Amino acid sequence: MDNGPFVCTGCALLCDDITVELQDSRVTGVNTACLKGVSRMKGCASPMPCTVDGKTVDENTAIKEAARILKEAKHPLIFGHGNSTLEAQTKSIELARKLGAHIDDTSSFCQGPLVEAILNGKLPTCTLDEVRHMADVIVFWGADPSHSHPRHLSMYSYFPRGKQRQRGWEEDRTAVIIDVRRSDTAAVCSDKLYEIPVGADPEFMGALLSALSSKVPKTSFNMDPKRILELANILKKAEFGVVFAGLGMTYSLNSLDPLFSLMNKLNETSKFHLIPMVGQYNMRGFDHTLFRETGHINRVYFGGEKVEHGPQQSVVELISNDVIDAAMIIGSDPLASLPGAIAKKLSKVPLITIDPCENLTSRVSKVTIPSALSGVECGGTAIRMDGVEVVLKQIIDTKKLADEQIITRIMEEI
CATH class of the missing domain: 3.40.228.10 (Dimethylsulfoxide Reductase, domain 2)
Structure with a gap:
């Protein structure tokens, strides 16, 4: 395995001078990083289990159920992406096109x-x-x-x-x-x-x-x-x-x-x-990727004859107006960041969460699929807060799939 230095995905600075200490294929020490980075690179305090309806299942079962939910939904939403690699974001947009889905990210209500x-x-x-x-x-x-x-x-x-x-x-x-x-x-x-x-x-x-x-x-x-x-x-x-x-x-x-x-x-x-001052390590990456493909950075709907874009396609408006009937959340925790009344509405929709760590959204999700921690358990690329592309290297091995691989598997099932 590469000895580094590595890139920290604790925030959008993507500091590239990080060294780590390993023991039994685990990161036990992180040098140079700030406290946020150390916490991120040491992994999840509460790793997310693989579940359907709250019951532990194998990966294949969870992926099949996620595909079924998205396929049967008339207005699915794909949301998040701030803590996902460029490769996963590209696959996510491809999936949204295939489904005729709404797609948005956290930049919709911040930077x-x-x-x-x-x-x-x-x-x-x-x-x-x-x-x-x-x-x-x-x-x-x-x-x-x-x-x-x-x-x-x-x-x-x-x-x-x-x-x-x-x-x-x-x-x-x-x-x-x-x-x-x-x-x-x-x-x-x-x-x-x-x-x-x-x-x-x-x-x-x-x-x-x-x-x-x-x-x-x-x-x-x-x-x-x-x-x-x-x-x-x-x-x-x-x-x-x-x-x-x-x-x-x-x-x-x-x-x-x-x-x-x-x-x-x-x-x-x-x-x-x-x-x-972008927060999540690859929020700007999603904006760049969607902009390259559609001319818009967020708030896009692929369900019409042409790509639709506007305030009415924002995650907040879609939830407020009861438009969506299923949502796949990738690398984000909207129930922790959206206004209370909107978060409550979202929690009543069938949710699929793809993330390394358990969070508020995953706890109420119908399907949860744990992914590899990018920049630690899998590599990829990301875009720093200033628009510069940065390569993420894998540090340790894992049996978990990267978010890009999970999305690809879901697309294959659909």
């Missing part, structure tokens, strides 16, 4: 709009490696990577001494935090915290746009105009700026127009890029 804007060329972006080597101004907007991506600051964005930033954070980098509270990231990155009220991101973007245009900025929450002008001056002087956009920003924007205007203005005088 999807930003990824879509990047893929359509509406937002300039860059790689994390470029950030490490060239970025001199970094803006964490509605993001707290100290918790969400623990190695972000040390690997790429703030502390590293890059090729063009040899003096690192002490002299060569300025970090700005725009958030609704003093996060742990703000505590680390000096005193450039711009604390705004919840939902005030569009207004603050407008005020910053005024400051960048040499106008006196005004806000309803009475932030000192001098501070906003000071920030505008920092941004104007950036040689290579990056905005790391978190969920705090995404959820505050009903439209991306204020963000487009701000980024366009910034790029009149400096060079700015945006990278969405």
Whole structure:
């Protein structure tokens, strides 16, 4: 077996410098990774059993039952994919086409709009490696990577001494935090915290746009105009700026127009890029894969004469309107992340869960099929939060099928 280094699938940073300690074909120690990564790579605390109607069965029986449920459903949904490889995602889309099914992923209610804007060329972006080597101004907007991506600051964005930033954070980098509270990231990155009220991101973007245009900025929450002008001056002087956009920003924007205007203005005088702070290790991978095949990143229905796309095809709307009559969940736990009333409705639909670990969704599923843990028990490829494709290597052997193989077997049964 390969001795590494390996890629950690604990989050969308996909750190590629991980070494492990093995004993009896188990990962007993993980070096270099953060706590999230260590937990992920050591495997499931509660591995998911293979079941039908709560009873333990063999793999073949579970796959046959999953195929029957999907085949008999008039409006099946295939959902999840954030913790699945590109290969599994491609097979999942193929299965959705074959079934005439609805297909969606978690980007439908988080970072999807930003990824879509990047893929359509509406937002300039860059790689994390470029950030490490060239970025001199970094803006964490509605993001707290100290918790969400623990190695972000040390690997790429703030502390590293890059090729063009040899003096690192002490002299060569300025970090700005725009958030609704003093996060742990703000505590680390000096005193450039711009604390705004919840939902005030569009207004603050407008005020910053005024400051960048040499106008006196005004806000309803009475932030000192001098501070906003000071920030505008920092941004104007950036040689290579990056905005790391978190969920705090995404959820505050009903439209991306204020963000487009701000980024366009910034790029009149400096060079700015945006990278969405994607959480699950391969959520962006699904968006790229579906976009390549359909021109859409999520919310797709293959049941009509043409591929249908729109808000009505989102997982939230489909469940709210009682459209779907079966769902296959892959590498996700929607019952833990969807609003309570919607999660309750989903739990009443025949569910098939494919995942290495037991979770809230699997506990109410009609069929559960345990899969190999990607990046540990099986290999594949994934796309990092910045759009860079990364190869995952297998570390240990397992008898469990990879999610790609499970989906292929289900398709064969159908």
